[in-house]
Amino acid sequence: MNPGLEGGCACGALRYRLASKAMFVHCCHCRDCQRQTGSAFVINALIETDRVEILSGETEAVPVPTDSSRPHVIHRCKTCGTAVWSHYGGNQPLAFVRVGTLDEPSALPPDVHIYTRSKLPWIVLPAGVPAFEAYYDSKNLWPPESLARRKAIFG
Numbered sequence: 001m002n003p004g005l006e007g008g009c010a011c012g013a014l015r016y017r018l019a020s021k022a023m024f025v026h027c028c029h030c031r032d033c034q035r036q037t038g039s040a041f042v043i044n045a046l047i048e049t050d051r052v053e054i055l056s057g058e059t060e061a062v063p064v065p066t067d068s069s070r071p072h073v074i075h076r077c078k079t080c081g082t083a084v085w086s087h088y089g090g091n092q093p094l095a096f097v098r099v100g101t102l103d104e105p106s107a108l109p110p111d112v113h114i115y116t117r118s119k120l121p122w123i124v125l126p127a128g129v130p131a132f133e134a135y136y137d138s139k140n141l142w143p144p145e146s147l148a149r150r151k152a153i154f155g
């Protein structure tokens with residue numbers, strides 16, 4: 001998890017930089033993420049929103065309906081609509097950055113696979129990476145430093 005990773009949208013108008021390393025990286029196989037990406041899963045790097053520095057361009061916040069009816073707001077490049085990060089449950093201080101928009105997505109491999117109950121059957125999960133049918137208890141899995149960072153934003 002390297003600090004200083006940069007990423008951007010498809011049209012190049014929006015560029016951003018992660019000022020810190022990610023707290024944790026989710027690979028989510030839920031149906032919402034499958035629909036929103038048109039793919040098998042999404043990879044989200046969890047980081048403080050104020051550590052996502054916009055270098056150029058602007059995002060537009062677009063709320064999307066969810067199966068759980070928890071609020072989910074996706075930030076998209078205002079020009080081309082690429083989804084770059086989002087906020088769940090109205091938690092603005094915590095950003096879920098879409099790892100596929102990084103210049104080097106391989107820099108942030110998943111720390112956990114979640115909602116594997118709707119994982120597409122042809123995906124084989126790597127051995128040694130924790131996987132859960134639904135959500136999980138971060139207290140058991142996150143490094144203490146990451147738990148402290150989350151506590152710092154949520155109290």
Ligand SMILES: [Zn+2]
Binds near residue numbers: 010077078
């Ligand atoms: Zn764009």
Ligand SMILES: [Zn+2]
Binds near residue numbers: 030032033
């Ligand atoms: Zn999901």
